[in-house]
Amino acid sequence: MQGLARKVMKVKTQDKIIISLVCTCVGFMAAVQFQSMREPTKRDTRDLWEIRSQLQVEQKKQQQLYEQIADAEQIISQYQQKSEQQQLITLKESIEELEKKAGLTEVTGSGVKITVQPIFEGTEIRQQYPAITPELLHRLINELNSFGATDIAIENERVINTTPIRYVNGETYVNNHALPPVPLDIYVLSPNPKRLLNYIQVSQSKDYFSIEKLNLIAELQEEITLPEYNGLVRLDMLNVNEAVETGDE
Structure with a gap:
């Protein structure tokens, strides 16, 4: 039991x-x-206008990539159909065009001149001018590019894709050169300057600059000449295909 x-x-x-x-x-x-x-799972809190704006920017980038691919394919097709002498001429023209797009040559066209100047209210004493920070410049340049800018120069400094904008010892440097104190000028070329001007007038950059007691004054310019980029172009991120093609002898 x-x-x-x-x-x-x-x-x-x-x-x-x-x-x-x-x-x-x-x-x-x-x-x-x-x-x-x-x-619940975190959701995108951006409003519809912000999402549409971002979508338009991405669609524009995609369209630009498609256009660049089409241009490259056309150049290759033309290159293959020409004689050796003509191929050399085409290659030279392609290099010149690439240098122009990369900002390595002086360029002239119509556009907008933006003057950055301090905002003073009433009888405020002008003891110290506000400074332009790299963050402000990055925001402005990104907006200008999305608004259709093709070439940009800050004073005498040409801005290209690899241009460094940094804060060093209390000063903002562009292309390793310190910017002069405000007021200073930013020159922008565009195929549609009037449209670019309208965008600048209502841009968020104006609000950001205003918070830092800076004002953006934009005006149309029929002819603007931008200097060439004089710095060293960094190609660290490029990958070279060293594969050797072989064929029947």
Whole structure:
């Protein structure tokens, strides 16, 4: 009888352990589900206008890439159909065009002149001029590019894709040269200067500059000449395909 009782007690103990494990699992699953209901997945909090604006920027970048691919394919096709002498001429023209797009040559066209000047209210004493930070310049340049700018220069410094804009010892440097104190001028070329001017007038950059007590005064210019980029172009990120093509001899 004692052996039978021990077996019964052992079975009951095992049942209790199994029931406890099951209850623990069920409780854990219920807790996870309850927590997921309390803390839903974070959603994009941007409003519809911001999403549409970002979408337009990305679509414009995609369209530009398609156009660049089409231009490259056309150049390759023309290059293959010409004689050796004509190929050299085409190659030279392509290099010149690439240098122009990269900002390595002086360029002239119509555009907008933006003067950055301090805002003074009332009889405020002009003891210290506000400074242009790299963050402000980056915001402005990004907006200008999205508004259709093709070439930009800050005073005598040509801005290209690899232009460094940094803060060093209390001064903002562009192309490793310190910017002069405000007021200073920013020159922007565009195929549609009037449209660019309208965008600048309502841009967020005006608000950001205003917070730092700076004002953006934009005006149309029929002819603007931008200097060439004189710095060293960094090609660290380029990958060269060194594969050698072989064919039948």
